[in-house]
Amino acid sequence: xxxxxxxxxxxxxxxxxxxxxxxxxxxxxxxxxxxxxxxxxxxxxxxxxxxxxxxxxxxxxxxxxxxxxxxxxxxxxxxxxxxxxxxxxxxxxxxxxxxxxxxxxxxxxx
Amino acid sequence: xxxxxxxxxxxxxxxxxxxxxxxxxxxxxxxxxxxxxxxxxxxxxxxxxxxxxxxxxxxxxxxxxxxxxxxxxxxxxxxxxxxxxxxxxxxxxxxxxxxxxxxxxxxxxx
DNA sequence: AGCATATGTGACTTGCAGGTCACGTGTCAA
DNA sequence: TTGACACGTGACCTGCAAGTCACATATGCT
Numbered sequence: 001x002x003x004x005x006x007x008x009x010x011x012x013x014x015x016x017x018x019x020x021x022x023x024x025x026x027x028x029x030x031x032x033x034x035x036x037x038x039x040x041x042x043x044x045x046x047x048x049x050x051x052x053x054x055x056x057x058x059x060x061x062x063x064x065x066x067x068x069x070x071x072x073x074x075x076x077x078x079x080x081x082x083x084x085x086x087x088x089x090x091x092x093x094x095x096x097x098x099x100x101x102x103x104x105x106x107x108x109x110x
Numbered sequence: 111x112x113x114x115x116x117x118x119x120x121x122x123x124x125x126x127x128x129x130x131x132x133x134x135x136x137x138x139x140x141x142x143x144x145x146x147x148x149x150x151x152x153x154x155x156x157x158x159x160x161x162x163x164x165x166x167x168x169x170x171x172x173x174x175x176x177x178x179x180x181x182x183x184x185x186x187x188x189x190x191x192x193x194x195x196x197x198x199x200x201x202x203x204x205x206x207x208x209x210x211x212x213x214x215x216x217x218x219x220x
Numbered sequence: 221a222g223c224a225t226a227t228g229t230g231a232c233t234t235g236c237a238g239g240t241c242a243c244g245t246g247t248c249a250a
Numbered sequence: 251t252t253g254a255c256a257c258g259t260g261a262c263c264t265g266c267a268a269g270t271c272a273c274a275t276a277t278g279c280t
Contacts (some may be wrong), residue, residue, distance in 0.1 A: 001209055011121075012125050012126045012131070013124050013126050013267095015125075015126070016122045016123050016125070017267090017268085019268090020157035021122070034226075034227090035226075035227065036226065036227085037240095038224090044269075044270095045269070045270060045271085046226090046227085046267095047228095047269070047271075048268070048269050048270075050227080050228080051268075051269075052268090055267095058250070064276065068226090068276095068277060068278070069225070069226050069276060069277035069278065070226065070227085070277090071226080071227065079256090108191055126227085128239090129238090132253075133267050144256075144257090145257065146255090146256065146257085154238095154239060154240095155239070155241085156237075156256090156257085157239075157240065157241075157258095158238070158239050158240075160257080160258075161237090161238075165237095176250075178245040178247065178256090179246065179248065179255070179257070180256065180257085181248095181256080181257065183249075195245095220232090
């Protein structure tokens with residue numbers, strides 16, 4: 001199917017932009033910020049920032065909650081953890097198994 | 111500066127394409143493949159596959175070695191580990207500190 | 221009600237990445 | 251040396267994402 005993107009593709013594409021990574025950094029520093037507040041930290045119009053936040057939200061990296069006329073943005077690390085578990089851990093199997101061995105060794109010594 | 115991309119930006123952008131992620135999967139399954147061999151696994155021309163491999167190589171995710179008229183491709187997980195350490199670990203600080211404690215404990219025992 | 225504030229929508233440029241092709245270079249084998 | 255094979259380069263087309271703007275909606279305050 002054309003235009004069919006799965007979830008991890010959305011996450012990777014969302015992480016591919018430096019502005020969006022910066023937005024995640026901002027939200028990691030302090031959660032629950034409004035669009036206007038986040039926009040003031042970027043050298044960009046409100047509309048640009050809004051587009052980026054929409055991409056992050058579609059990827060599940062940011063969740064939002066309305067509070068009156070404000071929209072509060074919260075960081076959701078779960079998709080990143082999923083990527084880690086599914087992708088990056090593949091390259092750490094040796095290290096992980098090595099750590100497991102160390103742990104076993106340690107427990108034997110005890 | 112315009113056009114100035116740092117290393118992690120290259121890595122994230124390289125990972126943003128599903129074809130390139132698939133190439134990394136292929137190389138993870140078996141290292142040291144040639145361009146032609148990798149191209150045969152993609153529904154794409156040799157030139158398209160070559161471009162993707164060049165992007166992966168520029169990001170440091172793939173390293174190459176010439177052998178006669180063939181170019182062998184190898185997976186390099188280091189950039190992914192660096193991203194993990196610098197980005198994703200932020201959300202896993204507890205686990206990391208637990209590992210560090212384990213390591214310290216082991217070293218003290220030795 | 222009237223006004224300022226905070227966010228939302230659609231259309232519109234513009235730059236860049238993905239993909240293909242014609243053509244060129246180096247290497248092995250008979 | 252001739253031909254087949256493996257890889258490389260530059261130009262080109264095309265689609266999409268980034269960013270902006272005019273305009274619209276919803277909420278809070280007095």
